[in-house]
Amino acid sequence: xxxxxxxxxxxxxxxxxxxxxxxxxxxxxxxxxxxxxxxxxxxxxxxxxxxxxxxxxxxxxxxxxxxxxxxxxxxxxxxxxxxxxxxxxxxxxxxxxxxxxxxxxxxxxxxxxxxxxxxxxxxxxxxxxxxxxxxxxxxxxxxxxxxxxxxxxxxxxxxxxxxxxxxxxxxxxxxxxxxxxxxxxxxxxxxxxxxxxxxxxxxxxxxxxxxxxxxxxxxxxxxxxxxxxxxxxxxxxxxxxxxxxxxxxxxxxxxxxxxxxxxxxxxxxxxxxxxxxxxxxxxxxxxxxxxxxxxxxxxxxxxxxxxxxxxxxxxxxxxxxxxxxxxxxxxxxxxxxxxxxxxxxxxxxxxxxxxxxxxxxxxxxxxxxxxxxxxxxxxxxxxxxxxxxxxx
Amino acid sequence: xxxxxxxxxxxxxxxxxxxxxxxxxxxxxxxxxxxxxxxxxxxxxxxxxxxxxxxxxxxxxxxxxxxxxxxxxxxxxxxxxxxxxxxxxxxxxxxxxxxxxxxxxxxxxxxxxxxxxxxxxxxxxxxxxxxxxxxxxxxxxxxxxxxxxxxxxxxxxxxxxxxxxxxxxxxxxxxxxxxxxxxxxxxxxxxxxxxxxxxxxxxxxxxxxxxxxxxxxxxxxxxxxxxxxxxxxxxxxxxxxxxxxxxxxxxxxxxxxxxxxxxxxxxxxxxxxxxxxxxxxxxxxxxxxxxxxxxxxxxxxxxxx
Numbered sequence: 118x119x120x121x122x123x124x125x126x127x128x129x130x131x132x133x134x135x136x137x138x139x140x141x142x143x144x145x146x147x148x149x150x151x152x153x154x155x156x157x158x159x160x161x162x163x164x165x166x167x168x169x170x171x172x173x174x175x176x177x178x179x180x181x182x183x184x185x186x187x188x189x190x191x192x193x194x195x196x197x198x199x200x201x202x203x204x205x206x207x208x209x210x211x212x213x214x215x216x217x218x219x220x221x222x223x224x225x226x227x228x229x230x231x232x233x234x235x236x237x238x239x240x241x242x243x244x245x246x247x248x249x250x251x252x253x254x255x256x257x258x259x260x261x262x263x264x265x266x267x268x269x270x271x272x273x274x275x276x277x278x279x280x281x282x283x284x285x286x287x288x289x290x291x292x293x294x295x296x297x298x299x300x301x302x303x304x305x306x307x308x309x310x311x312x313x314x315x316x317x318x319x320x321x322x323x324x325x326x327x328x329x330x331x332x333x334x335x336x337x338x339x340x341x342x343x344x345x346x347x348x349x350x351x352x353x354x355x356x357x358x359x360x361x362x363x364x365x366x367x368x369x370x371x372x373x374x375x376x377x378x379x380x381x382x383x384x385x386x387x388x389x390x391x392x393x394x395x396x397x398x399x400x401x402x403x404x405x406x407x408x409x410x411x412x413x414x415x416x417x418x419x420x421x422x423x424x425x426x427x428x429x430x431x432x433x434x435x436x437x438x439x440x441x442x443x444x445x446x447x448x449x450x451x452x453x454x455x456x457x458x459x460x461x462x463x464x465x466x467x468x469x470x471x472x473x474x475x476x477x478x479x480x481x482x483x484x485x486x487x488x489x490x491x492x493x494x495x496x497x498x499x500x501x502x503x504x505x506x507x508x509x
Numbered sequence: 510x511x512x513x514x515x516x517x518x519x520x521x522x523x524x525x526x527x528x529x530x531x532x533x534x535x536x537x538x539x540x541x542x543x544x545x546x547x548x549x550x551x552x553x554x555x556x557x558x559x560x561x562x563x564x565x566x567x568x569x570x571x572x573x574x575x576x577x578x579x580x581x582x583x584x585x586x587x588x589x590x591x592x593x594x595x596x597x598x599x600x601x602x603x604x605x606x607x608x609x610x611x612x613x614x615x616x617x618x619x620x621x622x623x624x625x626x627x628x629x630x631x632x633x634x635x636x637x638x639x640x641x642x643x644x645x646x647x648x649x650x651x652x653x654x655x656x657x658x659x660x661x662x663x664x665x666x667x668x669x670x671x672x673x674x675x676x677x678x679x680x681x682x683x684x685x686x687x688x689x690x691x692x693x694x695x696x697x698x699x700x701x702x703x704x705x706x707x708x709x710x711x712x713x714x715x716x717x718x719x720x721x722x723x724x725x726x727x728x729x730x731x732x733x734x735x736x737x738x739x740x741x742x743x744x745x746x747x748x749x750x751x752x753x754x755x756x757x758x759x760x761x762x763x764x765x766x767x768x769x770x771x772x773x774x775x776x777x778x779x780x781x782x783x784x785x786x787x788x789x790x791x792x793x794x795x796x797x798x799x800x801x802x803x804x805x806x807x808x809x810x811x812x813x814x
Contacts, residue, residue, distance in 0.1 A: 156723040182567050182800035192626075310779040321521040322767040328646075329514040348748065352720075353632070353646030356640030376629070496559065508645040 128155050144183040145432055146462035148205030150198055150226065151216040153190035156342020158320070160218045161190075164240045164421035166410055167402075168215075171425030174405060176463040178434020179425065187211065193316070195225035202226040206233050212439045213238060213241030213428055218417070219340075220244045221315070224443065233253050234442055236449070240424040241417060243468060245297075252466045255310050255442075258465045260426040261389045262425060262500035264298030265290050269387035269473035269494040270336060271302035274363060276494075281308040281331045282363075285323060285347070286338040288312035295338035295365065301501065308332035313339075317352045318346045324354045327436045334361040337368060344368045345376040351382040361385070361487035367490070369478050370415040375485045382486065389471050390419045390458045391490045393481075398426075399457040413487065419457050430454035466506040513646045518767045519760065524652050526759020527659025531714035533734060533739040534666060535707025541746020541812050542682040544698055545594065546602050548587045550711065550736065551729025553618035557582040557712025557756035558719040558728065559620055561626035571633035576718040580708045584706025590701050598700075617726050627725035630698035630716075655717050662713060672747050679703065683812040700706055735762075738794055744808025753809055758794045762806040765800030 142230055144352035149168065151161030158407060165203035166368055172184050187209055191198035204213045206229050214230045218243040230237045236255050282305060282310035286292035296310055308330045327335060328417065334358075339347050344364070350356055366388025370483065374381055392403055392413060402422050406414040414422075427449065432439055450463050464470050473495040476488040537552050560581045593612070599607045622720040631637075632651045639647035668678035683785030690696055715728075722728065739758050743750025771787030777785070788808055801809065 154726055156627060158626070187575040221542070290656070312779075318524075321649075322518060322763050324519065325514055326767060326771075328517065329511055346721070346723070348634070350649065352653060353637050353639060353649040355641075355649075 121235075125166050131295070134373035137273050143214070144185045145179045145428075146209065146211045146280035147179075147184060147186045147428070148189070148202070148209065148211035148214045149186050149216040150189040150191050150201045150205065150214070151340075152193050152218045152222070152465045153188075155193045156316075156345070157193060157218070157340060160241070160341055160367075160415075160417050161216070162361070163372065163415050163418040164216065164218065164424075167406060167414060168240070169427045170406060170409055170427070171422045173409075175425075175429060179429045180361030180437065182432060182437050189216075191217070191222050191226075196221045198222040198226040199229065200431070202229045204233050206230055206497075208349075211235065215424055215428075216239055217242050219289075221289045224290065227256065235444060237444065238424050238428060238445070238449070242291065243499075245502050246295045248466050248468050248500050252508050254446060254467075256467060257427070259309040259427050260420040260469075261320075261473075263294040263472065264301070264500060264504075265389065265396055265498065266367070266387050266474060267295040267336075267338065268302050268498070268501075269475075270363055270365055270385075271299040271477055272494050273283045273385065273387055274299075274334060274336065274403035275302060275304045279305055280375060280419035281330075281332040282334045282336050283307075283309040283311075283330050283332040284336045284358075285311045287317070287343065289315050292338060297432060298334055298501075303338070306373050306376070313343075315343075317343060320347050320350050324350055324356065327351075327360070328356060332360060334363050336363045339364055339368060341372075345373055347383060348373065348377050352377075355356070366390075366476060369476075369486075369488060370389045370417070371413045372415055372417075374478065380404075380487070385491075386478070386488065387473055387494055388475050388488070389469075389473050389474055389489055390416050391474060391476050393487075393490055394459060394474075396455075396456070396457070397461050402457045413485070423456050423461070425455040425460070426451060426454045426456065447500050464503050465508055466500070466503045467508070468500050468503070470497055472496050473498060513643065514559070514767075516643070517646060517648065520648060520652070520656065522763035522768075523756060524656050524659070525760070525763055526756035527656060528714045529732070529735055529759055530659065530752050530755035531662060531710045532713055532736040533755050535704075535710045536736050537740040537743065537748065537751045538679065538683070538703055540740060542679065542686060542703065543598060544686065545598060546609065547594070548606060549589070549612035549616065549735065550707070550734030551753055552613050553582055553586055553708045553711040553729075554715040554732065555620065555726070555729040556616065556629070557708075557715030559624050559628060559715075560712065561716030562630040562718055562724045563624060565630060565689035566628075569777070572772070573677055575713070578716050579609060579712045582712035582715075583705040583709040586711075587701050587705040589706040589708075594704070595697075595700075604643055613730070625645030627723060630635055630719040630724045632720040651720065655721075658713065658717060664711070666710075666748055666810050670702055675699075676701070680812070701769045735794065738798045742807075742809060743797050744811040747808065747810045749810050750810035752762045757797065761793050761797055762790060765793045 153161045168273040189201035214235055214237045218241050227237045238257045243259050243260055245264050247256050248262055274405055284296050286295045290506055362384045364386045366386045368385050369386040384393050430453050431445055431448035435444045452461050462470050475494050477490045479489050481487045539547050557578055560578035561575050564577045567573055568574055636651040640650045642648050678694050739754040743754030769790050770782045773782035775788050
């Protein structure tokens with residue numbers, strides 16, 4: 118390049134760099150992408166509603182700064198989720214990304230965040246690869262490791278002494294994690310292990326197999342519309358009379374209860390949170406959620422609320438200097454907030470360490486169908502993959 | 510491997526097959542007589558389900574909702590035929606595919622605007638329990654209803670096609686359209702009527718399958734592909750072919766889904782067996798179509814002798 122040309126090139130670069138806006142935060146921008154339509158919309162809607170409730174109760178702020186939440190619907194499609202994530206990160210320049218319900222959509226979309234050093238706080242999906250070998254400093258799970266509910270349910274099945282259990286889950290990462298987790302703690306005989314299609318709604322063929330296998334209990338991991346259809350068809354086929362249904366906590370939660378009704382009474386499930394957990398933050402949350410939305414919250418809602426509180430605590434810790442990603446990470450890891458589940462702390466792979474409770478579907482004092490806490494299955498449990506994670 | 514299991518899976522396959530038949534019947538007549546590829550057929554199925562869901566909510570009665578959805582969808586089908594599809598008859602198949610594919614997209618968004626992305630539709634309370642068919646086999650009552658309705662509609666269609674004047678005109682048009690035209694058959698009115706009947710059949714299938722699957726935007730696309738496979742296997746333009754083809758595809762798909770994973774499980778790990786099983790089971794229907802095309806390209810019961 119000739120001298121004058123080089124000089125003018127350098128000069129123009131200098132002008133451009135000088136005119137870049139300085140990054141002091143006067144507001145917090147959140148990209149919220151979730152499944153807000155289709156048979157499994159209730160999950161994303163609950164997370165969104167609880168997240169926005171937390172922001173509203175904080176006066177529209179997170180960490181003391183006005184919060185701008187950009188909401189997108191991934192329509193249960195990984196490519197749509199990825200497009201929205203790219204838009205949020207490259208065009209809208211969000212400070213945090215959050216919201217995904219399903220592991221497959223999340224795994225397709227968060228690499229964009231990681232590449233651009235944007236922190237993703239997961240209000241739900243927390244698959245095993247990101248807990249172990251592929252753990253990432255920009256990934257924080259505010260929910261529970263994907264396996265956790267299943268491990269707790271497996272332990273419960275062992276405690277109850279069921280001699281045979283038939284298992285079903287959809288054929289994707291979280292589905293595989295779920296049955297691995299169950300088998301890790303269930304010491305009886307596996308009468309069947311079936312992976313159905315993700316989004317499958319007609320279980321007639323699988324239910325006929327269950328009837329033929331004649332197990333003592335059936336364990337399912339079928340979130341959203343899949344679970345609703347399965348449970349309805351399970352009861353319609355007359356199988357619920359002789360076979361005990363065990364599910365992870367979210368498969369027997371309020372959204373399923375609303376759709377299935379009385380036929381679910383007596384189902385056992387395992388979760389990290391319940392409506393009747395006795396702490397101040399939870400009492401405030403349940404009352405405010407019911408008041409605002411005229412329905413009871415699910416575990417998904419409790420996770421969405423906690424995610425907002427976690428981000429709020431981190432922004433407060435760094436006093437608004439959210440452009441310093443390393444400081445934000447440290448603040449998130451410290452997790453100095455009052456979670457609705459009680460005590461909250463992160464493991465070194467940025468997944469939570471917490472208790473898991475046994476719940477049963479029954480009626481509360483007002484005759485409503487809810488999950489009631491029966492006991493504690495695990496205390497201070499982390500996950501089975503942390504030893505593979507190189508992060509400190 | 511018990512007889513109860515085989516019987517139950519056979520019933521499941523027949524149930525699925527009969528619903529496929531309702532879609533395939535309309536599709537095969539349109540393709541056979543009007544020589545038109547209509548991809549929007551799946552959208553009429555979706556419309557039928559949404560109409561049923563909305564009407565059940567409005568009237569509070571499942572039966573009334575389903576019954577009223579049929580003329581509603583038939584009316585939409587006939588309006589569609591008179592306005593848009595009539596212009597496509599003279600065109601080549603590619604133009605028809607492009608135009609009706611556009612219709613799919615338009616219907617999807619229109620339904621989303623009017624009703625939202627999905628609507629709840631539940632089995633009527635009286636039918637949500639099982640019926641004790643045999644000691645040890647309690648089969649869901651609602652699926653028995655579907656099998657019953659499917660069989661009745663199949664019988665009714667047979668009577669219509671084989672025993673009435675309209676049916677005779679339809680058979681004439683299916684076997685040789687030019688000759689039928691030359692003989693003075695009022696083709697325009699026949700086509701519109703045919704379309705209405707096809708749309709009505711779609712509505713029955715959509716409304717009945719709604720509680721089992723989910724009433725949501727885009728529900729017609731998967732089942733439409735299988736319906737095309739059915740009419741290729743059965744023979745274009747033939748109702749009998751559509752029935753045989755549909756039940757065959759239904760049985761092959763269900764029994765494949767049920768027993769292939771078991772078979773694979775003998776040789777492979779459960780995760781591989783459960784992934785490969787349903788995947789190959791869904792391919793089985795297409796393998797069947799390929800086999801039929803190879804040995805009998807005109808289909809099992811071709812309308813054009």
